[in-house]
Amino acid sequence: MNVAAVNEANLADAGAFSATAQLSMRHVTKVFPGKRDIFSKLTRKTSRDFVAIENISLDIEPNTFVSIIGPSGCGKSTLLDMIAGLSATSAGEILLNDLPVRGPGPDRGMVFQNYALMPWMTVEENIRFAVETVYPKTDPKQMRRTIKEHIQLVGLTGAEKKHPHELSGGMRQRVGIARALAISPQILLMDEPFGALDALTRGFLQDEVVRIWEQQRKTVIMITHSIEEALLLSDRIVMMTRGPAARIDEILDVPFPRPRDRANLDQHPAYHDLKAKMEEHLFRETRAVEEARINA
Numbered sequence: 001m002n003v004a005a006v007n008e009a010n011l012a013d014a015g016a017f018s019a020t021a022q023l024s025m026r027h028v029t030k031v032f033p034g035k036r037d038i039f040s041k042l043t044r045k046t047s048r049d050f051v052a053i054e055n056i057s058l059d060i061e062p063n064t065f066v067s068i069i070g071p072s073g074c075g076k077s078t079l080l081d082m083i084a085g086l087s088a089t090s091a092g093e094i095l096l097n098d099l100p101v102r103g104p105g106p107d108r109g110m111v112f113q114n115y116a117l118m119p120w121m122t123v124e125e126n127i128r129f130a131v132e133t134v135y136p137k138t139d140p141k142q143m144r145r146t147i148k149e150h151i152q153l154v155g156l157t158g159a160e161k162k163h164p165h166e167l168s169g170g171m172r173q174r175v176g177i178a179r180a181l182a183i184s185p186q187i188l189l190m191d192e193p194f195g196a197l198d199a200l201t202r203g204f205l206q207d208e209v210v211r212i213w214e215q216q217r218k219t220v221i222m223i224t225h226s227i228e229e230a231l232l233l234s235d236r237i238v239m240m241t242r243g244p245a246a247r248i249d250e251i252l253d254v255p256f257p258r259p260r261d262r263a264n265l266d267q268h269p270a271y272h273d274l275k276a277k278m279e280e281h282l283f284r285e286t287r288a289v290e291e292a293r294i295n296a
């Protein structure tokens with residue numbers, strides 16, 4: 001098992017920046033500015049700048065499934081939003097294929113916890129809308145083929161004309177995944193994609209993602225709170241420290257062979273060791289967050 005400590009100094013010393021990285025985060029910091037305007041002063045509601053993430057560096061190779069875990073509120077979504085280009089870095093830079101990320105782009109597809117579907121559109125209209133937005137000149141025949149293929153990919157054939165309110169949470173998230181993949185992104189970004197689902201549905205969807213990943217082998221960056229989910233899906237697991245000024249504590253390499261089957265994953269010799277490391281990390285960081293709140 002290759003477990004590497006990856007704070008910035010270690011990364012630089014170990015020469016761990018990769019020449020073949022698809023995505024590179026270099027010294028990334030995010031500061032949310034405090035409120036100091038006149039109104040805030042008058043109402044005595046000023047606040048200080050908040051350093052959410054400080055000096056994070058990480059290289060991600062193509063075709064890798066990376067999970068990010070960390071205590072609640074540590075800055076996982078903040079990091080993913082910056083990769084998506086939805087929010088700017090305050091310092092440092094994010095490079096995609098050596099080019100700086102300056103905003104959202106068709107090279108990154110996003111899957112949200114709350115699905116973010118258009119409620120008045122059917123399944124196929126939701127997917128069409130995404131593809132049309134990114135590639136407005138798509139030939140109608142090609143468009144129909146893309147929609148059909150992706151509905152099939154996520155197992156929703158027959159539900160093309162249904163609206164989101166007619167679908168279960170799991171089915172809605174299948175649409176979310178189909179929509180993100182239909183624009184052919186290089187990287188799929190998933191922010192707690194199964195967080196709103198019950199345990200059984202969550203398991204079904206995880207198995208679907210395992211199957212789809214085997215077919216497509218796209219680079220995926222997924223935020224999750226679930227240790228088992230991260231172990232089932234990932235090649236690497238990035239463990240973030242608590243905030244403020246969250247950083248990467250450690251990256252775990254997950255050596256389980258693929259294709260993976262949840263039924264026998266825990267028989268791998270490294271499984272329990274990795275699980276214990278993640279539990280210990282999350283317990284320690286969450287405990288420290290709680291203590292800081294008590295003493296605040």
Ligand SMILES: Nc1ncnc2c1ncn2[C@@H]1O[C@H](COP(=O)(O)OP(=O)(O)OP(=O)(O)O)[C@@H](O)[C@H]1O
Nearest residue numbers: 032050052070071072073074075076077078079243
């Ligand atoms: N727009 C903002 N302005 C100020 N502070 C923010 C803003 N967005 C996030 N934060 C703060 O930054 C920190 C990181 O938030 P973020 O949502 O990225 O954490 P997270 O790890 O994704 O949380 P969770 O696990 O609960 O989803 C939190 O303390 C949050 O309150």
